[in-house]
Amino acid sequence: MHLADLLCSPHSRRISHSRLWANVACAAATAMFVRDGWRGALTPDIWVIYLGVVGGYSASLRMIAAYRDKGQSS
Template sequence: MKILELISNPDTGRLSHTKLWANVACAASTGVFIYQGIKGTLTVEAWAVYLGLVGGYVAALRYIAALREKATATAVEQEG
């Protein structure tokens, strides 16, 4: 994976503000999570927020991708 794929639209190759800011948010929250872990100030609440943000975002993306694939497969079946 190229680093530019994290912030660009795969179809056009142009900058995607949605991808850019989502990855900035994930990177910032990961930095805070690591910092709190090193300092010994990491709480259960911080774990929940971090996992909800990063894990939830990834789960949502995969769910949306699965729905799109299913819709595409259904459309192809209906045509053929």
């Protein structure tokens, strides 16, 4: 996997704003999560929100991709 795959549309190979900003948001959330972890400031609420947002986003992308693949194979 290349770094460009995180930012570019697979069809046109041009920068995709939705991919760019989604990855920026996930990176910022991860940085804040790690920072709070080092400070010892993580609470159960922060864990739930972080895992729900970042993990939910990743799971949603995989579900959408699987749904599209299923629709194209029919």
